[in-house]
Amino acid sequence: MEHRANKIVTILEVGFGNLPSLDRVLSQLSVGTKNVESVQDILEAEHLIIPGVGSFETAMNYLNQNDYGEALKKRALELKLPTLGICLGAQVMFGKGYEGAVMKGLSIFDGTVENLTSILAEKKSHTGWDKVKFRKDFLGISRNENIDFFFNHDYIMIPDNNNDISAECDFGGTFAVAIKKYNCFAVQFHPEKSQESGLTILRSFLGLINV
Amino acid sequence: MYKRIIGLILMNNGIVCRTRNFQPDYLYTDEFIDSKYFDEIVCIDVSQERSEQSQSLFLTGIEKIMEHSQLPLAIGGGIRSIEDIRRYRKFGADRYVINQTEAESDTFVTEAVKEFGKSSIISSINHWGDFTYSNGVISTKALPQRASEISVNRGSELLLNSVERDGTLLGFDNANAQKIANSHDMPLIISGGVGRWSHVLDTLQIENVEAVCTSNIYHLTTKTISTWRSEVKTKGGNVRTV
Numbered sequence: 001m002e003h004r005a006n007k008i009v010t011i012l013e014v015g016f017g018n019l020p021s022l023d024r025v026l027s028q029l030s031v032g033t034k035n036v037e038s039v040q041d042i043l044e045a046e047h048l049i050i051p052g053v054g055s056f057e058t059a060m061n062y063l064n065q066n067d068y069g070e071a072l073k074k075r076a077l078e079l080k081l082p083t084l085g086i087c088l089g090a091q092v093m094f095g096k097g098y099e100g101a102v103m104k105g106l107s108i109f110d111g112t113v114e115n116l117t118s119i120l121a122e123k124k125s126h127t128g129w130d131k132v133k134f135r136k137d138f139l140g141i142s143r144n145e146n147i148d149f150f151f152n153h154d155y156i157m158i159p160d161n162n163n164d165i166s167a168e169c170d171f172g173g174t175f176a177v178a179i180k181k182y183n184c185f186a187v188q189f190h191p192e193k194s195q196e197s198g199l200t201i202l203r204s205f206l207g208l209i210n211v
Numbered sequence: 212m213y214k215r216i217i218g219l220i221l222m223n224n225g226i227v228c229r230t231r232n233f234q235p236d237y238l239y240t241d242e243f244i245d246s247k248y249f250d251e252i253v254c255i256d257v258s259q260e261r262s263e264q265s266q267s268l269f270l271t272g273i274e275k276i277m278e279h280s281q282l283p284l285a286i287g288g289g290i291r292s293i294e295d296i297r298r299y300r301k302f303g304a305d306r307y308v309i310n311q312t313e314a315e316s317d318t319f320v321t322e323a324v325k326e327f328g329k330s331s332i333i334s335s336i337n338h339w340g341d342f343t344y345s346n347g348v349i350s351t352k353a354l355p356q357r358a359s360e361i362s363v364n365r366g367s368e369l370l371l372n373s374v375e376r377d378g379t380l381l382g383f384d385n386a387n388a389q390k391i392a393n394s395h396d397m398p399l400i401i402s403g404g405v406g407r408w409s410h411v412l413d414t415l416q417i418e419n420v421e422a423v424c425t426s427n428i429y430h431l432t433t434k435t436i437s438t439w440r441s442e443v444k445t446k447g448g449n450v451r452t453v
Contacts, residue, residue, distance in 0.1 A: 020301055023303075024278075028281070053305075053327075053330075054327070054328055055328065124367075124396075125368075126212070127368065127398070127421075128213060128214075128422070129212070129213045129250055130212045148213070148451050150283055153330060154330055192281060193282060194281065195453075199281060
């Protein structure tokens, strides 16, 4: 019997996020939410999710103004606590972003975040459902699986180290959509808007299933 | 990237309704709506007179429809200000449909794109055949001309609503979809008139058409869309298996 009704996940919203849709899905999983209010919350949260839609610049300005940057890096790289970045929340984990002003990111992962039109052959937003090819086991999904997820973005994560990449998408060229280091997970897609496959990711991250 | 089948849910004072040529005719209970076979849900408030009460009923209706869903949600109907978008955002909307049939909304779209990002905004144009349609009348403005005017100043996708086809089950207005698709390199969502799966297949095969919508209550409440997906896929359509 699972005792998950009391489970609380901490949320750090960056940019113009979409907290309500994540909240709705977490409540479907009987998981409560609490928002980050201090550096201490970031360092002590059992599970931290960073959702976000908007620009890299706005998101980093917000994190810098609140001195959250160093705490996030410490949480991911030293404390190695479970952290999940979604979309913009994943992108800010990189070294540098080119959306808005060129901006330093959290550098949890080495690499950059750049407009997809300057890297890939496609010249439009990556909006809709796309097939994700998993190279490695990743939050309840096995390597070599191809699974559909929902995306809505114009910028992509470009890791320096190919070994960090857990999954890729093809949109006029392949690019990274799931990246992992220790217990820090970055996903470009939206698990909260991807029906069963998204629920698998969230359940696995929150330890709601044995995988 | 898959092409999408969108469940377009129209609400009149918070009650799901069917429209014919944009006039609400039948009202339905939302009890039976099953959104899971769609790729995305778009909820539009079609209330004739909008008030605080009608908006609150609309939002309660959305909550109910999305209660068990993990699909992306777009909301529209009467969005005229940044404040309207902020209010809708609280209900878990990912994208916002802004009616851009009239030029007066262009400045607002620019502001909205700046504030929320291009990928959060869907521009829409209502049309009757070759002409735009606004405030219950067919205008003298040609649809391609209006599409051309907003080709830069718009959201990430353009929703073309055929009022003429709405509720007829005769099929989408492919002639106009094709015309706009050929002259502008913008991703299109086509709405109005779908009656059978071959309509979906035909329209999704037009280049630049990324999605089609159905607001037919039968399609929203039964396994119709699941069956359509199999048929469309068998005939070479690029849709997701749900």
